[in-house]
Each structure stands twice: as C-alpha cells, then as structure tokens.
Amino acid sequence: MKKLLFIIPLLAVVLAAFxxxxxxxxVIINKENVVDKLTEGEVKLYWLRKIKKRWPDINKxxxxxxxxxxxxxxxxxYEKVLGMSSSDVETYFTQKQYExxxxxxxxxxxxxxxxxxxxxxxxxxxxxxxxxxxxxAKSKVKVVLIVK
Amino acid sequence: xxxRILFLTLVVLVAGRINIFAQDxxxxxxxxxxxxxxxxxxxxxxxxVSGLGEYITSDSTQKSKTNFNTGNFVLFVTSQLSERLxxxxxxxxxxxxxTYNFEIQRLMVRYYFQDYFSVRVGKMFTPIxxxxxxxxxxxxxxxxxxxxxxxxxxxxxxxxxxRDIGVQFEGDNIGKARLSYKILLGNGIGYYGSSDKSDNHxxxxxxxGAEPVEGLKVMASGMFDRIEQGKPNPNGSISSLPDxxxxxxxxxxxxxxxxxxxxxxxxxxxxxTSKFDNLGDYRSFSYYMYGGFKVTDKLTPYVLYxxxxxxxxxxxxxxYFAPIPVQVNQVTLGVRYKLNSNFVCKxxxxxENNKTFYQDIVVPGLGKRDDGFVNSVKNTRVxxxxxxxx
Numbered sequence: 269m270k271k272l273l274f275i276i277p278l279l280a281v282v283l284a285a286f287x288x289x290x291x292x293x294x295v296i297i298n299k300e301n302v303v304d305k306l307t308e309g310e311v312k313l314y315w316l317r318k319i320k321k322r323w324p325d326i327n328k329x330x331x332x333x334x335x336x337x338x339x340x341x342x343x344x345x346y347e348k349v350l351g352m353s354s355s356d357v358e359t360y361f362t363q364k365q366y367e368x369x370x371x372x373x374x375x376x377x378x379x380x381x382x383x384x385x386x387x388x389x390x391x392x393x394x395x396x397x398x399x400x401x402x403x404x405a406k407s408k409v410k411v412v413l414i415v416k
Numbered sequence: 417x418x419x420r421i422l423f424l425t426l427v428v429l430v431a432g433r434i435n436i437f438a439q440d441x442x443x444x445x446x447x448x449x450x451x452x453x454x455x456x457x458x459x460x461x462x463x464x465v466s467g468l469g470e471y472i473t474s475d476s477t478q479k480s481k482t483n484f485n486t487g488n489f490v491l492f493v494t495s496q497l498s499e500r501l502x503x504x505x506x507x508x509x510x511x512x513x514x515t516y517n518f519e520i521q522r523l524m525v526r527y528y529f530q531d532y533f534s535v536r537v538g539k540m541f542t543p544i545x546x547x548x549x550x551x552x553x554x555x556x557x558x559x560x561x562x563x564x565x566x567x568x569x570x571x572x573x574x575x576x577x578x579r580d581i582g583v584q585f586e587g588d589n590i591g592k593a594r595l596s597y598k599i600l601l602g603n604g605i606g607y608y609g610s611s612d613k614s615d616n617h618x619x620x621x622x623x624x625g626a627e628p629v630e631g632l633k634v635m636a637s638g639m640f641d642r643i644e645q646g647k648p649n650p651n652g653s654i655s656s657l658p659d660x661x662x663x664x665x666x667x668x669x670x671x672x673x674x675x676x677x678x679x680x681x682x683x684x685x686x687x688x689t690s691k692f693d694n695l696g697d698y699r700s701f702s703y704y705m706y707g708g709f710k711v712t713d714k715l716t717p718y719v720l721y722x723x724x725x726x727x728x729x730x731x732x733x734x735x736y737f738a739p740i741p742v743q744v745n746q747v748t749l750g751v752r753y754k755l756n757s758n759f760v761c762k763x764x765x766x767x768e769n770n771k772t773f774y775q776d777i778v779v780p781g782l783g784k785r786d787d788g789f790v791n792s793v794k795n796t797r798v799x800x801x802x803x804x805x806x
Contacts, residue, residue, distance in 0.1 A: 319589045321531055329499050353713050356675040358757030359557065362444070362805060366554045369504035369526050371440060371496045 291344040292398040295413040296383065298390045301326055306412040308349050315393055316350065316360065317370065323391055332373040333382045333394030341379065345395040348415050383409055441495040448487035448555040448803040455480040459792045486511060487801070490521070490553045500528045508553055521553055521579065532587035539581045543598035543623040544637045545684050546669040548578050556803040559673075559680065559708060561762050564722040565746050566686055566702030570605065570650035575665060575688050575700065575737060577605045577639065577650075580619065594627040604641040605650055605663065617642040631674025639665040643690060649736055661692035663736065680716070682706040690736035698734040700726045704746075714754050722746035730773040741773040759804045768795040 295311050297303060302325045306314065313319050315332045322329055335342040338354065346352055352360070361372035374392075376382045379400035386392040387408035396405075398414065457478045488508045496502050506522040524538030541549050547567050551558035568574025582602030590596065604619030619642070625635035643661040648654060666689075671682040685703040692698075702725070708718035727733040727741035734741075750764035772791040 319531075319594070321528065351676050355713065355754060355757045360675060362554070362757065363550070363557055365442065365444075365494055366492065366557060367549055369494045369502040369524070371494065371502070372442060 291340040293341060293344050293348070293395050293415040294398045294401055294411045295349075295393065295395050295415065296386050296401075296409040297393050297412055298386055298388075299408070299410050300390050301410065303412060304410075308413065308415065311349050311393070311413055312351075315373075315395075317364070321370075326390060328391035331371075331389050331392045333385050333392055334373040334375045335382070336375040336377050341395060341397050344415070349395075380405075441493060444492045444805055446488070446490035446492060446554050446556060446803070446805050448801055450485045450487045450561065450799060450801045451483070452485065452800075453480070453482045453798040455796045457794045459794075487555070488553060492554070502526050502528070506553060530587070532590045534586055536584040536586065537582075539579060540584060540600070542577055542580050542602070542621050542639065543584065543586075543600055544576060544578075544621055544639050544665065545667040545686070546633060546635055546671045546682060547684065548576060552578065554805070555801065556758070556760050556805045558803075559682075559706060559716075559718060559752065560720055560748060560750060561764050561799050561801045564684075564704035564706070564720060565744050565768070566704045566722050566724050567684065575650075575686060575702070577619075577641075580604065580621070582618075588625075596623075596625040596627070598623040631672055631677065633669070633671045633673075635667075635669040635671075637667040637669070639663075641665075643692065643736060649739075651738070654735075654739060657736070659692040659695045661690055661695075661736070664689045664691070678710045680706075680708040680710070680718075688734070688737060690734060692735065695735060698732075698736060699728045700724075700734045700737045708752070716752045716754070718750050718752060720746070720748040720750070722748075727773075730771075743769075743771045743773070745769040758806055759802070762799075762801045762803065764797070764799045764801075766795075766797045766799065768797075769793075770795070 295306065295315075301323060303323070314323075314330055317330050317332065320330065334357075342354065346354055346357055350357060361370075364370040365372050374385060376385060376394075379396040382394040382396050383400070383405045386394045395415075401411065455478070488510045490506060490508045493505045494502060503525050504522055505520070507518065507520050510517050520539060522539050522541065524536050524540045526534060526536045528534040541552055543549055545567060547563055551563070555561070565574065567576055567578075569576050569578040580600060580602030582600055584598060584600040586596070586598040588594070588596035598621075600619075600621040602619050602621065604617065619639065621637065621639040623635055623637040625633055627633050641663040643657060643659075643663050645658065645660045646656050649657055666687045667684060669682070669684045673680050673682065683703070683705045686701070688700045690698045702723065704720065704722040706718065706720045708716045710716045722744065723746075724742070724744040726738035726743075730741050730743065732741060733739045746766065746768045748764055748766040750762055753761045753763075755761065770793045772793075774791065
C-alpha cells in the first residue's frame with residue numbers, strides 16, 4: 269500500500285513532465301507594416317479592432333485573419349491572447365457588424381492561407397502555428413509576437 | 417403585391433450574391449421563432465357608478481392563451497465598398513394573422529474618416545440609450561426575449577423613436593476614458609421620410625459616452641424634437657394634438673457587458689418632457705434594470721425589472737405620450753442558453769402589472785364626478801424563444 273502511494277504521485281509527476289507542449293503561436297503582420305513588436309495586450313486590441321480600427325502610420329484598416337474551423341492554433345490564440353471562448357469571439361464580431369457595419373474577421377482554412385492573406389493585405393494581422401513558418405513564409409510576413 | 421415583394425427580395429438576394437466576391441459583402445439572417453403562454457387578469461376598481469349607470473365596486477375577467485409566433489426574420493447585409501466606406505441594409509419580414517409585413521429597418525452608408533470621426537447617412541437606429549443601438553432586431557445578441565417596456569418603440573406603446581432618417585456624426589475611443597459621441601440630425605418622431613412635414617424642423621439626438629473600464633459603458637443621451645399641432649400623438653390615442661410644443665427625451669445609461677466576465681448588468685433611466693406652447697408641461701418617467709450571471713459559458717440566468725410612469729402622477733396624465741396616467745411594473749425572470757454564437761435559446765417568466773388611472777369621471781344623468789377608476793391588468797407570460805443567426 270505504501271509503495272502504491274509512492275508510485276501514483278511519481279507517475280503523475282512523470283506524466284506531467286512528458287505532456288506535449290501547448291501549441292506555439294506566431295502573430296504575423298504584413299511586411300510593409302512599420303510595427304515591429306506587439307505585446308499580447310496590444311495584439312488583442314488590434315485583432316479585435318477594439319480601440320483602433322486602422323493601423324497608425326500606415327493608415328490602413330486593420331484586417332484580422334482567423335481560422336475557419338476549430339483547431340489547436342485557434343484554441344490557443346483565443347485562450348492565451350484574447351481570453352475569450354470561440355462563441356464569444358463570434359458574438360463580438362457579429363455585434364460589431366450589427367452595430368457599426370464593421371466587417372468581421374476574414375477566415376481561412378489553413379495556416380498557409382493566412383500567411384498568403386497577411387502577405388497580400390497591408391493591414392492584415394493573423395496567427396499561425398510557429399511550425400508553419402518556413403523560411404519562405406518568414407520572407408513574406410513579419411512576426412510580431414510568439415505566444416507559448 | 418405579394419409577387420412583387422417576392423420578386424424584389426429575390427433580386428436583392430441575387431444582386432447581393434453577385435457582389436459578394438467583388439465588394440466583401442456579408443449577408444446574415446436573424447430569426448427568432450417564439451412560443452408564448454399568456455394569461456391575463458383584468459380588474460376594474462370602480463368606487464361608484466359606472467358609465468352605464470350601474471353601481472360597481474370591482475369586477476374581474478381572466479383569460480389565457482398559447483401562441484406560436486414566427487417572430488421576425490431579418491435579412492442583414494453589410495458591405496465594405498472601400499477602405500473607409502461601408503454600407504448596411506437591414507430588412508425584416510414577419511407575419512401576423514394573415515398579413516405579411518416587410519419593412520426596411522436600416523439602410524445607410526458609413527464613411528470612416530478617423531477613429532474619432534465618421535459619418536452615417538440614411539435610415540439608422542436613433543442613438544438614444546444603450547439598448548437601442550446594441551440589439552433591436554438582432555435578438556440572438558439581445559440578453560432577453562423582448563426589450564424592456566421603458567424602451568419599447570412608439571409602435572408598441574413605448575416612448576422611443578427607435579430609428580430615424582438623417583445624418584449622424586460620431587466618434588469613439590477618444591482618450592484614455594474612451595469617450596464617444598453621436599449626433600443625429602433626423603426627421604423626428606412620426607416621420608419616416610414622408611413629405612407631410614409642415615415645417616422645416618429637424619430632430620436632434622445627442623449621445624455622449626465613456627468606457628473607463630473594459631466593458632463598462634456610461635452614457636447620457638437626449639432627443640429634442642418638435643410637437644406639431646393637428647398631428648396624432650405617437651401611440652395614436654389622440655388623433656389631433658391641440659397645440660404645438662417641444663419634446664425632450666433624456667436617457668441615462670450604465671451597462672457592464674464584458675464577455676470575459678461572469679456578471680452582466682444594464683440600467684437605463686428615461687425622462688420625457690412635452691412642453692406645449694400654450695397648454696403647459698407634461699412629464700413621463702421610466703427606468704429598468706437588467707442583471708445576469710454566467711453560471712457557465714453557455715448558461716446565464718437573468719432578471720429584468722421595469723417601471724414606467726406615463727404622466728407626472730396617478731392624477732396627471734401626459735397630454736402627448738399618454739393622456740390618461742398609466743403605471744407599468746414588469747418583472748422578468750429568465751434563463752439564456754447559448755449553444756454557440758449562432759443559436760441562443762431563452763426561457764422567461766414575466767409578470768406585468770399595468771394600471772390605468774381614470775380620474776374625475778362624469779356619471780351620465782347624475783352629473784356626479786367620481787373620484788377614481790382604476791383599470792388594473794395583470795399579465796403573466798411564459799415565453800420561449802429560439803434566436804439564431806447564420
């Protein structure tokens with residue numbers, strides 16, 4: 269019995285240590301955007317277009333890019349950066365659209381589609397899995413935050 | 417006529433479909449079928465002789481019914497025509513009994529200059545109070561099934577001109593306190609772009625607000641309009657108003673609706689003054705308080721209390737809004753289940769006490785003036801709504 273009491277906590281510690289790490293997210297913006305770094309709080313404000321609707325200096329509309337369906341990257345971004353559930357995020361954009369005719373976030377099926385969108389749209393801001401940022405992708409977009 | 421409306425709708429839908437790709441158009445549909453079980457008890461307290469010459473102290477009637485309603489079906493379209501220019505169209509369809517109604521709720525263009533300055537032109541919701549701009553037809557977003565009595569539109573016996581046609585200047589997120597403003601110059605109460613206005617007055621609605629803490633909004637709004645002699649009053653109880661005058665509706669609002677927090681609350685207080693040029697001033701007063709608590713992400717029980725006093729007291733009506741004094745007390749207990757962002761189910765139990773104070777009744781034949789007649793109607797309702805957006 270004593271052995272069992274010793275083994276169970278030990279197993280728990282070992283399992284916790286070998287638990288797969290959470291999805292690492294990179295927040296990306298267009299290369300032409302003059303912003304270099306953003307904090308998590310700033311990303312939240314920009315991505316939700318909460319205070320500013322346009323980027324300072326480049327004077328372009330902020331265009332948030334999202335994933336089309338539920339995935340690890342989206343879960344991680346919503347939880348760690350926005351602190352909101354997916355349902356609350358959708359309701360938030362619907363409310364903005366309903367109240368002010370504001371365009372909701374653009375949605376994409378994959379990380380590569382988000383990278384292409386951010387590379388094309390000067391005002392875009394999106395999130396992708398760090399592992400999706402190949403050398404080619406890094407040449408197209410600017411990483412402003414890594415969320416672990 | 418029906419065919420024409422159907423054809424027009426199809427044209428709009430097809431046109432919208434074609435433009436989806438060219439102009440970043442988003443189309444949404446809001447729907448809200450509803451089931452209501454309704455019971456009403458009507459009591460008349462009459463301390464004397466009735467209009468028919470009978471001596472009555474009180475009488476009461478009771479009735480009950482269950483309804484299934486389709487509610488409104490709302491077509492909502494927004495399009496980003498350029499970096500700064502967007503358009504919004506909102507039309508609702510509903511059917512009551514055998515009639516079908518179609519109405520353009522909003523149709524406007526918005527030009528965005530800066531965060532602190534943009535302009536809207538067209539038909540839009542009046543910037544009066546918090547609730548009116550936040551929810552209105554999009555019931556999947558609204559925390560309750562119906563809006564509180566105090567802020568019901570004129571067409572439903574309330575005080576609000578909930579939308580108007582005109583031009584609005586607005587700005588938000590100004591400074592650390594996140595100040596906001598909206599100024600609407602519109603046609604005013606009772607006019608929806610018709611050409612029957614007899615003068616050139618413009619109704620002005622002003623709203624000033626601040627969001628000092630995330631999700632906490634504090635607002636003060638005022639609507640200033642002109643009352644025209646000879647026109648009916650808003651709810652139609654007077655067919656021809658006896659005098660010209662000024663109308664003033666003031667609203668104070670506090671709302672804490674932060675999706676990241678468990679507690680949600682809204683409170684608004686309204687004061688309406690009708691200042692007739694020759695017949696004096698009349699006042700009506702209302703307030704409501706809403707509170708909800710998110711037990712889980714999906715489940716939110718809530719309570720809503722509303723008080724409305726049409727007329728300055730139980731012996732003095734409001735010549736413009738309700739010539740016979742009316743008091744409305746409304747308590748709603750409800751629970752909201754948000755399956756996801758597209759579907760919300762709400763269940764409510766509501767009691768509404770509606771008292772009308774008829775005073776100084778002249779008894780036919782006797783010439784006697786009675787000192788009071790109170791018509792008290794108590795409504796209890798159980799309602800269930802399935803609100804969706806797609």
